Amino acid sequence: MGWIVGHARRHDESQSGKIGLHMDPIALAERLGRWSTGRGPLYVLLARRLRRLVDDGDLAPGTPLPPDRALARALAVGRSTVVNAYELLRAEGRIVRRQGSGTRVAGTPAAARAADGTSAPIFLHLLEPGEGVIPLACAAPTAPPAGLVAAYEAIVPALSAIRGDIGYHPAGIPALRRALADRYAARGLPTTPEQIMITGGGQQALSLLAAVLLGPGGRVVVEAPTYPGALETFHEAGAVPVPLPVGLDGFETAVRQHRPALAYVIPANHNPTGATLPPLRRRRLAEIAATAGVPVIEDEVLADLTFPGRTPPPPLAGFAPATVISVGSLSKAVWGGLRVGWVRAPEAVVQRLARLRAVHDLGGNVPAQLAAIELMPVLDDLCRQRAAALRAGHDHLRRQLLGLLPDWEVPAVTGGQTLWARLPHGDGMSFAQLALRHGVAVLPGAGLDASGGSADRLRLHHVLPQDELTCAVERLAEAWHAYEPSTGSARTPTAMAV
Structure with missing residues (x-):
């Protein structure tokens, strides 16, 4: 969300005629989270959450808060709710309200610090x-599903038989990498185990790829709209978005004008629109990326969830295996609690990802990966x-x-x-x-x-x-x-x- 709305923007203060700064009301609404859950008047609930943000340092001293009406619109409440909440905090000394100067968190403005976590x-x-x-x-x-429970029951002998293995596998256990490589090959995309990296779900796959392929100020082509978890990941990497319509219409022009470091696309069962990119459009997109040398992340987390009676298009990576990096996960087809995802990429990229993964957590959960191996033969049925x-x-x-x-x-x-x-x-x-x-x-x-x-x-x-x-x-x-x-x-x- 850091790309979409800034924490502060300039506005014309009608009473003073001066240009000042105030926090974007949408940005504050996101940081407030589920402020209205609980019992009691809405202004009390709003003041409670604002108080917590101030006391925890999430709203630093000197931070300018949105005007009453603007925040009321963003929160879908009457203006009196915001006014009364602000007045509670003013009486407590947590904020300062002055005619013509707006509303600010009390105290001397502090040096800017990096945001902690996400407000998406x-x-x-x-x-x-x-x-x-x-x-x-x-x-x-x-x-x-019952199949996952059965898979965990089936891995007990394999776990008890492990010897001489400390359990740290930054790229994933070899048997699962091999099983996924075979699965890609069965889809018409020849793949070796060395081209597979096992991750703790699709979200970690995106985070690792962003860390390896992007740097501060790097441009990344994204669909508008797209999966918000990807937007947050690229934002955390300090990247700059180049938004295009769903399906990346205008991709060739964007590549020529912006020279992006990366592109991200969801070509099948798009999140959130549900759109699916036709095969000819996939081929053209892959060809443009390959010619320009722009890596493309193909998010396939939802690709196997095409409704009955429809034939899923071929994977985008099949048109440019050296350029397109595929990301998959069992979280949507099986269960989100099974934190097993993967990356299919050129071997050199997988090696870089594994070195980074080793620093982060040494490797993924081995029992979960063993269970994933058990699921591979029945995964199509589960999907x-x-x-x-x-x-x-x-x-x-x-x-x-x-x-x-x-x-x-x-x-x-x-x-x-x-x-x-x-x-x-x-x-x-x-x-x-x-x-x-x-x-x-x-x-x-x-x-x-x-x-x-x-x-x-x-x-x-x-x-x-x-x-x-x-x-x-x-x-x-x-x-x-x-x-x-x-x-x-x-x-x-x-x-x-x-």
């Missing part, structure tokens, strides 16, 4: 799970079962949305886990704040779009059981009927605190 909504929904909140923000299987369940959830969620929220635009997709909904008015960020107070967490589109667009979008996943999806849409409908897009606030000042 997708991660805050993991860090701050809300009791009674239906989570439509982070999409992953909600329980391990087909998972895709069928996702298709049922997709159809059910769309029916509920079209029935209770007919003004929303919710296109059907052919695979993956998410719907990309367009609101007829208002913005996703302020509505997501109101939806949370009605007991459902959704992901606003702005946080997935490095171009600054998608403000009127929401990402909704259809992974949950159908009765929970039904309840979630009912709550969304209640929130929508209370939403005032002109101000971003609710018509009723006593919106439910969950």
Whole structure:
């Protein structure tokens, strides 16, 4: 999110006529997280979370806070909620409010320091799970399948038989690397075990690749919108985004003008839009990248979750094996708690990744990798079962949305886990704040779009059981009927605190 909204921006202070600085209200809304969960008046809950940010040093002395109305719009509350919260903190001496000078954290401004962690909504929904909140923000299987339990039972003899192995394998255990290489070969992409690197999930794969391939100021071509975890990873690496439409239309021009160090694309069952890149477009994209010498990360985490009756296109790496780096994971097809992912790349890149991984954690979880080996022969069956369940959830969620929220635009997709909904008015960020107070967490589109667009979008996943999806849409409908897009606030000042 550091690419999309700055922590402070200049504005014209109407009363003083001077140019000053204030924190972007959307940036602060993200750092507040699930501030409205709990019991009590909203202004008390808001003051409590702001107090914590100040006391923990996340809002440093001298930090200029957003104006009352701007923050109220971002949080989907009435202006009085922000005014009363600010007044509580002013009375406690934590903030200073002056006519014409705005609102600031009390104390002498401190030297800038690096941000600790992330404020992206997708991660805050993991860090701050809300009791009674239906989570439509982070999409992953909600329980391990029986096949995974059986896989762990099957590895006990192999674990007990290990001798002369200290268990540190920075590139992954050889048997799993070989199994994944065979799996790529079966898809028509000849691969050796030396081209496979095992990681602690797809997110770690992206982090390691960013550390190896990017540096501060390096340009990375991304789709707008795209997976927010990738945006956060590239931002942490200090990279500069070059956003293009989904499918990277205009890629050749962008390569010529910006000379990017890297490109990142989700060509199958795109997160969040569900789009799939046709084979001819894949070939052209790979050819452009190969000619320009630009490495392309092909995120295939969702590639095996194409709905029944559809044939997945060939892997992008098949058109340029030396240029395209593939990233995969078992988190969506099997279970997020099975932290096993991988990178398929040229051997030299894998060696660099392994050296970096050795410094970080010496290697991954060996029992999890042994279990992954057991899953390989049945992985296609697991993916087909998972895709069928996702298709049922997709159809059910769309029916509920079209029935209770007919003004929303919710296109059907052919695979993956998410719907990309367009609101007829208002913005996703302020509505997501109101939806949370009605007991459902959704992901606003702005946080997935490095171009600054998608403000009127929401990402909704259809992974949950159908009765929970039904309840979630009912709550969304209640929130929508209370939403005032002109101000971003609710018509009723006593919106439910969950």
